[in-house]
Amino acid sequence: MSESKQLDHVFQIIMKKMIETGQAPHFTEIATEMGVPMEEGRLAVHELFSPGFPAWLFPNTDYIGSFPPFSNLPTQYRITVDGQQKWTAQ
Numbered sequence: 376m377s378e379s380k381q382l383d384h385v386f387q388i389i390m391k392k393m394i395e396t397g398q399a400p401h402f403t404e405i406a407t408e409m410g411v412p413m414e415e416g417r418l419a420v421h422e423l424f425s426p427g428f429p430a431w432l433f434p435n436t437d438y439i440g441s442f443p444p445f446s447n448l449p450t451q452y453r454i455t456v457d458g459q460q461k462w463t464a465q
Contacts, residue, residue, distance in 0.1 A: 378422075381409075381419060382419070382422060382423050384409060385405060385409070385419045385420060385422075385423045386423060388400065388404075388405050388408045388409070389405070389423075389439065389442055390442070392404070393442055393445045393447075393462070396461070397445075397461030397462045398447065399438075399439035399442055399445075399447040400439070401437070401438070402416045402417040402419075402420045402437050403416065405419065405420060406419075417437055420432070420437065420439070421437070424439075429443050430442045430443055441465050443465060444464050444465060445462055445463070445464065445465070446463045446464060446465050448463070449463050450463040450464065450465070452464035452465070
């Protein structure tokens with residue numbers, strides 16, 4: 376898989392999980408979904424979250440903090456869709 380296709384796949388996995396659950400996936404979930412070793416999944420997440428990408432990981436961790444337009448941390452910007460409120464915005 377080319378590097379850009381792999382990063383697109385990581386992006387899609389994260390976005391899908393955020394929409395479905397309101398929570399960002401851990402890199403182990405991403406690696407499983409991609410069918411790659413855990414370390415490769417972790418590195419792919421860090422590569423996606425490189426400078427210039429409008430999202431961030433919690434400092435010094437592998438945890439997704441924000442993934443536009445969603446925040447994985449509770450904020451005052453609550454999103455409600457069809458009566459469900461399981462998301463917060465950046």
